Amino acid sequence: MCTSHDQEQGEAPQAGAGRRGFLRATALLGAAATAGVALPGVAEASPAAATAGWRPDTDSRRFTLAVMPDTQYLFDGPSINPAPVEASLRYLLEHGRDDNIVFLSHLGDLTENGAKEEFAAIGKAFELLDRRGVGYSVLAGNHDVRSSTNDQRGATPYLDTFGPRRFQGRPTFGGASSDGYNTYHLFRAAGREWMVLALDWRLSAQGYAWAKDVLARHPKTPVILTTHELVVDDDALSSYGQQLWDRLIKDHDQIFLTLNGHYWPAGRAVRTNAAGNDVHLHLTNYQNRYFGGAAMIRLYHFDLDRDVIDVETVSPWILGRAAKGLNELERQEIELSGDADRFSVGIDFADRFAGFDPVPVRPARPASKILIRGTAAYWRFDSPVSGTVRDLSGRGNDLAVVSVGGDTLGWSADHHPDQPGHGSLEFTGFKSPLKGAYLRTVDGAPLNSATFRDGYTVEAFYRVPADWDASHNAWAGLVGRTGTGGAAGKTEGDPDEPLATLSLSDGPGPQWAVRPLNQQGIATNWGDETAREKWWHVAVVNDGRHTTMYVQGSPVARNPHATAIGLTSVGLPWLLGGYEYGGKIDQILYGRLGDVRIVERALPVTSFMTH
The missing domain is CATH 3.60.21.10 (Metallo-dependent phosphatases)
Structure with missing residues (x-):
């Protein structure tokens, strides 16, 4: 010293x-x-550097x-x-x-x-x-x-x-x-x-x-x-x-x-x-x-x-x-x-720095601000669910609660910091024995038969808890439609897989697996693993030709290059928090789900719900 x-x-x-x-x-x-x-x-330093003023990038x-x-x-x-x-x-x-x-x-x-x-x-x-x-x-x-x-x-x-x-x-x-x-x-x-x-x-x-x-x-x-x-x-x-x-x-x-x-x-x-x-x-x-x-x-x-x-x-x-x-x-x-x-x-x-200079909480945004052109369905959970969850797009794609094993859906004020609505649903799914509760669109909802031939954007906010366990919780769906490939006459690959599902893999990480109108087989976009105890925003964007998955507004690496047009449908409901296999509910989400929006066109990142 x-x-x-x-x-x-x-x-x-x-x-x-x-x-x-x-x-x-x-x-x-x-x-x-x-x-x-x-x-x-x-x-x-070079002559230019020697005479130039000091100009750090302050932003x-x-x-x-x-x-x-x-x-x-x-x-x-x-x-x-x-x-x-x-x-x-x-x-x-x-x-x-x-x-x-x-x-x-x-x-x-x-x-x-x-x-x-x-x-x-x-x-x-x-x-x-x-x-x-x-x-x-x-x-x-x-x-x-x-x-x-x-x-x-x-x-x-x-x-x-x-x-x-x-x-x-x-x-x-x-x-x-x-x-x-x-x-x-x-x-x-x-x-x-x-x-x-x-x-x-x-x-x-x-x-x-x-x-x-x-x-x-x-x-x-x-x-x-x-x-x-x-x-x-x-x-x-x-x-x-x-x-x-x-x-x-x-x-x-x-x-x-x-x-x-x-x-x-x-x-x-x-x-x-x-x-x-x-x-x-x-x-x-x-x-x-x-x-x-x-x-x-x-x-x-x-x-x-x-x-x-x-x-x-x-x-x-x-x-x-x-x-x-x-x-x-x-x-x-x-x-x-x-x-x-x-x-x-x-x-x-x-x-x-929150103790002396907290980051201002972004205020909730009214649903009217989120209903952009082409919105096919928009669900948010600003308060506990009792009975039907209304589709705020006005298109009639309302959701009903389905209980397995007598479970119900919880509610939390917890939400992604950039989420329009300030609330989320708590799902308590478990694989074996199967239990939990999920949401499904009502019979006759227009969304059930939509094929999105000209493109689509599916967005969701989610968070899984620290004790999320792949052996009990993997492959639950965030958003997806029911009906199997076999029922649609598309038997390449596993015919019992659903026609479309945005699920959480065993990472956990988001996976979009669908049967497009122009393919017999399943087209899959894979996201990277996403950390527990953190809110994530995922978006799947199809421009009528190709599908790109974004996590937190950033494209993932494993986006397929093959042409994928629209989504195959057999007229059956969509699910939030549930996943069907072989036409039967097979897994229920364990975690929180925030706002979900489906738009019948490709959106740029600047139009995602996070903006």
Whole structure:
């Protein structure tokens, strides 16, 4: 850990003359001024990249936060060498667009002795970001200031170089404490505001009060807290880190991630805050490794669609030298792949942030909004079923409840977040002995004889419980029509299979198996497995020639290319939640079924009920 100056002087490659020779021999990236000697450099970013402004994609749900820990051995009295830091900063500039890098956080101990000359050198290196308007934060570590002091220490070379004046006017700069040692920064990513709260090596009472006030003034903003000391080892906080947790982090649910350096090796901890949510606390520091860590950077790749942060650790300085050949130590350090340096953190962001910034619930939409042109049937379950379920299309395709073994249909307010109706039916089907309840269209319903020769769209919302078991629950139908292939004179394959069924396979996953008008055999669309305890939307779209299945609005892989025209009918009812085999009910759904709509034409994804 960086608590003793003597401890941190042991890196042999830091010796001035020896290092200068080493750098010349290996054609180091960038220019390093060491004792007045200019070393060979390489080109910076392309001219266009060098002059263009910093333009992260603020709407993309994938973005990257870059982190640079302790760089002190590179700025140590006569051993000042900014080249590795410059290489890392150039890397961010050159890869900013590809990785959608939105911000950089330095974790303190920028220098070894906190001297004016050391800060002048690293301050100049960071001008690479200043010239491009890149958002970044720094903070003081115990080697940047007198370690016995807190944020009320007064003037220092650190403050002269990286004080609030440096950041004034920068779009991401939110403000600083009156002493200048604590700052907060706001950036936009994934369509929302995020904060980096950069705190001094040691907070005073005034520092804590300032931080709490900043959080109170941004009550809906997720916060990444950076400081020099917090985590000391895997699943362990330092005594000061525990103080930060107790006095600030624990009671502020906005703080979901903390980043610190100071100690080594890298490690992680997770703590549960007062709101009952996990806070991920990460230690990253490489100053004990080759070339004082070589200004390694850690990249936090946020993906809000996958609900994950993928983390990687690389040395741009060594990467830039690879073409010229690397020595033994460089080959080991070019990219770190251990569990503490390359990992993923799963976070359901919407759920994690719901306590302070809940996602607004989409209101129910009236049935009239869902009755688009060509709607053949539309059923929704806004209240418990008693007797007949009306077809809201007005076409007369009403549903009646059929009970097996005396079971009934339950009701729940649970529903897919994008479902028009805010309710669902609970089916309790079981294979053996067969029991449950399902719905069927009434005799004489127009839907029973419809063949959809010009195309169709069948949509449904469903959810299966955690204890859904393939041996008892697989192959129940969500939506389907009765009548067998044999009854229709189509005996290729199994003649006892129904003429059309949207069923849940043993995955469970949706399967559309039908006998089109132009085929003797069964045409099948297979969906991928869909997770339990989650609402899904499935749509089957036929354009009069081909059939495509969509799950959550995305086409599945196993959509057949053969021509499939319409649906064969023998004039028998359709079922919701039931599946017939050989003309008899064979399986009943176990799970929840939301709105179901059948339209007598092919719909684009933008016309699905989820839109």
